[in-house]
Amino acid sequence: MIAFVLRRLAQTFAVLGVVALIAFALFNYTGDPIAFMVGQDATLEDRARLRQELGLDRPFYVQFARFVGNAVQGDFGVSLRQGRKVSVLLAERLPATLELSLAAAILALAVGIPAGVYTALRRHGVVAHALLAASLVGVSLPTFLIGILLILLFAVQLGWLPSFGRGDTVALGGWTTGLLTASGLKSLILPSITLALFQMTLIMRLVRAEMLEVLRTDYIRFARARGLTDRSIHFGHALKNTLVPVITITGLQLGSIIAFAIITETVFQWPGMGLLFIQAVNFADVPVMAAYLCFIAVVFVVINLAVDLLYYAVDPRLRIERGAAH
Amino acid sequence: MTASAPLLAVDRLRIEFPTRRGTLVAVHDVSFEIARGEVLGVVGESGAGKSITGAAIIGLIDPPGRIAGGEIRLEGRRIDALPPAEMRRVRGREIGAVFQDPLTSLNPLYTIGRQLVETIRTHLSTGEAEARARAIALLEEVGIPAASRRIDQYPHQFSGGMRQRVVLALALCAQPKLIVADEPTTALDVSIQAQIIQLLKRLCRDHGTAVMLVTHDMGVIAETADRVAVMYAGRIVEIGPAADLIHRPRHPYSIGLMGSIPSIGGSVERLVQIDGAMPRLDAVPSGCAFHPRCPRAIERCRRELPELRPAGATRAACWLAGSPVEQAA
Numbered sequence: 001m002i003a004f005v006l007r008r009l010a011q012t013f014a015v016l017g018v019v020a021l022i023a024f025a026l027f028n029y030t031g032d033p034i035a036f037m038v039g040q041d042a043t044l045e046d047r048a049r050l051r052q053e054l055g056l057d058r059p060f061y062v063q064f065a066r067f068v069g070n071a072v073q074g075d076f077g078v079s080l081r082q083g084r085k086v087s088v089l090l091a092e093r094l095p096a097t098l099e100l101s102l103a104a105a106i107l108a109l110a111v112g113i114p115a116g117v118y119t120a121l122r123r124h125g126v127v128a129h130a131l132l133a134a135s136l137v138g139v140s141l142p143t144f145l146i147g148i149l150l151i152l153l154f155a156v157q158l159g160w161l162p163s164f165g166r167g168d169t170v171a172l173g174g175w176t177t178g179l180l181t182a183s184g185l186k187s188l189i190l191p192s193i194t195l196a197l198f199q200m201t202l203i204m205r206l207v208r209a210e211m212l213e214v215l216r217t218d219y220i221r222f223a224r225a226r227g228l229t230d231r232s233i234h235f236g237h238a239l240k241n242t243l244v245p246v247i248t249i250t251g252l253q254l255g256s257i258i259a260f261a262i263i264t265e266t267v268f269q270w271p272g273m274g275l276l277f278i279q280a281v282n283f284a285d286v287p288v289m290a291a292y293l294c295f296i297a298v299v300f301v302v303i304n305l306a307v308d309l310l311y312y313a314v315d316p317r318l319r320i321e322r323g324a325a326h
Numbered sequence: 327m328t329a330s331a332p333l334l335a336v337d338r339l340r341i342e343f344p345t346r347r348g349t350l351v352a353v354h355d356v357s358f359e360i361a362r363g364e365v366l367g368v369v370g371e372s373g374a375g376k377s378i379t380g381a382a383i384i385g386l387i388d389p390p391g392r393i394a395g396g397e398i399r400l401e402g403r404r405i406d407a408l409p410p411a412e413m414r415r416v417r418g419r420e421i422g423a424v425f426q427d428p429l430t431s432l433n434p435l436y437t438i439g440r441q442l443v444e445t446i447r448t449h450l451s452t453g454e455a456e457a458r459a460r461a462i463a464l465l466e467e468v469g470i471p472a473a474s475r476r477i478d479q480y481p482h483q484f485s486g487g488m489r490q491r492v493v494l495a496l497a498l499c500a501q502p503k504l505i506v507a508d509e510p511t512t513a514l515d516v517s518i519q520a521q522i523i524q525l526l527k528r529l530c531r532d533h534g535t536a537v538m539l540v541t542h543d544m545g546v547i548a549e550t551a552d553r554v555a556v557m558y559a560g561r562i563v564e565i566g567p568a569a570d571l572i573h574r575p576r577h578p579y580s581i582g583l584m585g586s587i588p589s590i591g592g593s594v595e596r597l598v599q600i601d602g603a604m605p606r607l608d609a610v611p612s613g614c615a616f617h618p619r620c621p622r623a624i625e626r627c628r629r630e631l632p633e634l635r636p637a638g639a640t641r642a643a644c645w646l647a648g649s650p651v652e653q654a655a
Binding site for chain 1: 384386414415416417418419422423425427430431432433434435436437444445448449480482493496497500
């Protein structure tokens with residue numbers, strides 16, 4: 001078990017190193033940040049001096065080594081545009097993105113799993129067919145369009161919910177939360193639905209497919225032949241067996257939710273890391289972009305690791321095989 | 327048969343599968359009875375309708391298949407048209423089932439103890455501790471060594487033969503009066519098969535449980551069954567006491583089946599092989615469905631369907647079975 005975790009950690013560092021390299025290399029071709037930083041009338045000497053101060057005149061590999069060395073210590077340098085430390089900028093934006101992503105993930109699971117189970121058990125029912133048809137919309141409509149349509153209906157037409165921003169926030173230590181104020185909660189509704197809709201339909205369809213698969217197995221048939229109740233068969237025996245693949249996809253999707261919050265945050269002007277990233281892209285703010293990409297990579301590998309560990313909790317076959325290997 | 331109602335009575339059972347190209351009839355007018363404690367062997371080739379007849383008795387025919395006619399009675403009470411909730415209480419409590427593959431019959435994510443306790447508590451009003459004690463006793467009875475330790479293990483920690491023993495314990499744990507065993511040994515090693523059959527025989531004798539033993543293994547039938555029903559193309563073509571049916575079969579198809587049993591110690595002759603294959607459900611021939619493969623078919627067999635009628639010690643559905651036919655091979 002410990003060896004397994006250590007092996008996965010080693011893989012994690014390898015992945016992060018590659019991501020850092022790719023991110024850093026890509027951003028060298030996104031434009032010249034100096035051009036954005038200085039005014040039209042700056043002299044060539046001014047530009048050269050600034051370039052030297054920031055270390056941008058050094059060879060690529062020196063810049064990268066310095067970037068990695070600092071990043072390991074949590075120092076992603078200074079934003080070229082805002083002149084503030086990138087780590088501070090990200091830390092300020094992190095709570096907004098995490099709250100939005102978690103709200104979306106919980107919404108997606110809370111609706112997706114029951115809807116998937118329902119459509120599998122009542123697969124010939126009218127409601128199940130309606131849900132499946134509706135889920136096609138969720139899968140195929142792009143996120144920004146869903147967001148705009150929601151804004152049009154609930155913010156513009158009905159005026160029930162705010163169309164942008166995060167509402168009032170409360171600071172708890174270093175963490176600003178919108179979950180404790182009425183306006184913060186109201187502001188969360190539309191963005192989290194927008195962000196959750198795709199994942200929700202994906203989870204629903206996945207749970208349905210897995211559930212139908214499991215319901216055809218011999219052990220479900222044998223459970224029926226023993227006269228167990230439908231409730232025990234469906235929610236005890238069948239649902240637990242559908243969870244292994246569902247955990248995998250959900251875990252990976254949680255990573256995507258955080259990563260793809262960029263679009264939702266842009267549509268709703270949600271002050272999270274995604275919005276910060278988009279603004280950074282516009283100004284070729286390389287330190288911010290690189291730090292953001294590294295952060296997303298960390299999120300993905302951490303979630304992957306957590307998913308692998310969750311398998312052990314669900315599936316006894318893995319526990320034994322690993323146990324026997326030591 | 328005694329004067330009291332038989333344990334199980336199947337009367338003119340008909341099972342249909344509606345398909346896009348018309349309705350296929352998987353089982354035609356099948357009637358048989360099983361007495362208390364009796365082992366009825368049901369034999370035939372794949373697709374003869376054996377397994378689906380067993381599935382009908384436990385009320386688990388896979389849709390779109392359905393019972394289209396006839397009755398199934400358990401101790402005189404009709405069970406083929408019970409509401410699902412009542413049929414559920416019959417399954418496990420009054421009729422147990424054992425399926426072919428022990429490797430896939432157990433839920434991989436629960437310990438066998440949990441599966442046993444859940445089944446016991448579904449049917450009998452016992453507490454958790456009592457159900458667990460009963461589960462351990464059952465595991466010992468089916469021959470699981472160190473049952474009190476192994477009860478907390480998962481199915482993958484048991485071998486195939488051991489898993490089939492667990493399956494038997496699960497089928498028996500609410501003391502059903504009848505067990506429908508559908509090819510219970512087919513998926514096992516030959517050396518394990520005999521053990522499981524012996525165990526099934528012993529358990530049913532001890533508990534007074536009747537068995538409907540569906541198999542295509544004539545050796546298993548010869549060793550276990552009190553009576554045998556031979557099915558072909560959805561009908562029973564011969565039914566009677568096991569010894570008579572095995573040694574003096576009357577229907578040409580039964581004669582062919584019995585001729586395919588290799589006997590140890592007997593003079594070595596060629597095993598009989600029945601030429602051809604059983605017809606598909608959508609292309610059953612007119613008259614007796616066996617006539618295209620029958621070595622003795624006469625003109626009447628092509629036109630008229632024979633009913634089951636007494637032929638020696640058994641009853642056979644054959645126009646020629648009234649007159650004794652010498653055993654082939």
